[in-house]
Amino acid sequence: MSKLxxxxxxxxxxxxxxxxxxLAMREHSxxxxxxxxxKKEYVDGVDLEKLLDELEASDYLxxxxxxxxxxxxxxxxxxxKIKIIAxxxxxxxxxxxxxxxxxxxxxxxxxxxxxxxxxxxxxxxPLEYKQKSKxxxxxxxRGFDSEMIxxxxx
Numbered sequence: 001m002s003k004l005x006x007x008x009x010x011x012x013x014x015x016x017x018x019x020x021x022x023l024a025m026r027e028h029s030x031x032x033x034x035x036x037x038x039k040k041e042y043v044d045g046v047d048l049e050k051l052l053d054e055l056e057a058s059d060y061l062x063x064x065x066x067x068x069x070x071x072x073x074x075x076x077x078x079x080x081k082i083k084i085i086a087x088x089x090x091x092x093x094x095x096x097x098x099x100x101x102x103x104x105x106x107x108x109x110x111x112x113x114x115x116x117x118x119x120x121x122x123x124x125x126p127l128e129y130k131q132k133s134k135x136x137x138x139x140x141x142r143g144f145d146s147e148m149i150x151x152x153x154x
Contacts, residue, residue, distance in 0.1 A: 011042045015051055020060060027066040030056070031092020067093050067101035078116040081109050083143020113144045113152035125153060 015037055022028060022036060030052055037043055037051075055061035067088055074084045081102065088098045117135055126132045132153055139149045 012046045014042045015046045023060050027069045029063050029066045029091045029093050063093050071105045075107050080143030082145055110148050110151045113139055113148040117152045
């Protein structure tokens, strides 16, 4: 019995239900879901690795699906490739999977950078150094690389 009066089997079942509920709300990476479950008071005595393996085997949990969903969402919010890659790494997604998902997304990063710049600052490209550098810093903060930024402000 755990300190809350539940058996290990009850705790495992509560963990699994919590995980499935979280995955029903949105996709999670394995790393994110594990960290979320570790915060629950009923995690004592539960083999989380085994639980996560079961969720992956039954296709409830998928880092590939998470990465694809994450990329789509972040692109729709106007974020660049560099920022998206960094955030996926923070969420425990493997680099090889990140790069494969970025390739499969078929996003034109140069066009996206230009679109985001135009949405924020208008279609007219600035000629003044001060305005141009302001727009470049904005795009850099959004996660675009220098080539994409040059394309967007020229």
